[in-house]
């Protein structure tokens with residue numbers, strides 16, 4: 422294909438995309454294909470000669486689209502949303518047309534400097550102190566890995582990268598029982614070992630880490646000759662939104678000199694609204710904080726905002742060239758690849774710039790507030806529906822419930838059948854999780870175009886399908 426055909430196809434695809442977004446609400450949310458259906462629709466061998474774009478595009482519509490679950494659907498209430506707002510898609514289009522590798526300042530100064538500026542805009546939006554500096558990681562998982570590696574290096578007096586872990590006393594990392602699996606993986610990849618990830622029990626309505634249990638665990642480890650290295654805090658867990666008492670956990674971590682990382686991958690977006698910041702009191706004392714604008718803030722995947730109180734710790738852990746440490750930041754040059762595990766990096770700051778300018782912080786806040794308000798209203802309404810029990814109360818826009826009609830035998834089976842039937846129906850999409858061993862159904866609202874009617878339709882669908890089951 423020659424570039425002189427590009428604009429014609431670009432126009433066709435952007436028309437298609439606009440139409441898709443305007444009508445996606447008419448489609449069933451979850452893909453209805455069976456395993457292997459799409460695979461079998463694709464030729465088993467690659468073409469020897471080039472094909473016409475017309476044919477490729479027709480196959481995209483006919484063979485690919487049936488196997489798509491519609492993440493931009495206004496009634497996607499499963500997992501967490503992965504919003505792609507219109508300005509974000511346009512910015513990505515531009516970034517992809519340029520396709521710069523933004524690993525060093527000189528490989529595209531605009532990308533680096535915009536990243537610096539956008540991360541500072543986000544810092545201000547969250548009202549974090551000016552000392553925090555930020556970097557855009559590809560995912561919260563990467564940010565958490567970078568933080569765990571920093572914990573490891575700090576605890577080993579910066580010798581771990583060189584010497585490895587053999588011969589060292591086991592390093593211990595603490596988190597609640599509710600954290601995301603990305604914490605487990607970071608522990609595996611860092612060579613610390615699952616057995617050294619200490620899961621501190623939770624307590625209270627927020628289902629957060631019990632600080633006295635954290636302290637007891639640290640004391641026991643020290644007494645056993647192990648090396649406490651860091652604490653991963655959770656603010657808004659994926660399952661139920663569970664949230665650690667940040668200030669009290671940080672008190673304990675500070676007492677033992679432990680590096681701290683706050684995973685607010687989902688909930689962090691809502692912290693642009695002052696009224697939700699009571700969920701992370703004292704966060705301005707954490708060493709590292711991550712949240713994903715690619716979830717709730719309308720900036721499409723991938724864009725994970727990672728803030729560091731002292732980037733030198735991270736850079737000391739990940740920089741390839743020690744020389745770099747001497748100059749980093751001082752001459753106005755930042756090489757962000759020294760702040761992350763991958764070397765290559767996309768121009769991700771551009772979509773933040775487009776999105777924040779298009780909506781303004783106030784436009785973004787309105788969306789967060791609406792999602793949270795509507796979700797609370799739905800929860801309230803469902804709590805009065807026959808047989809429905811609210812299991813965990815709303816944290817931001819996330820709550821969980823269970824269908825427990827009188828006389829039902831196996832509630833786990835019943836609720837699994839319910840969530841499957843709801844998703845087969847197609848009007849809404851929900852996912853399940855476990856709370857204290859019980860299978861429960863999650864609800865969260867966070868799609869950028871969702872309306873109060875969309876959220877309230879969930880009430881009709883859930884109660885109608887539940888009734889049909891019993």
Ligand SMILES: *Cc1c(COP(=O)(O)O)cnc(C)c1O
Nearest residue numbers: 560561562601657658659686687
């Ligand atoms: C989504 C999520 C993650 C993982 O985010 P990625 O960017 O996909 O790595 C981690 N923690 C929490 C609490 C999440 O909700």
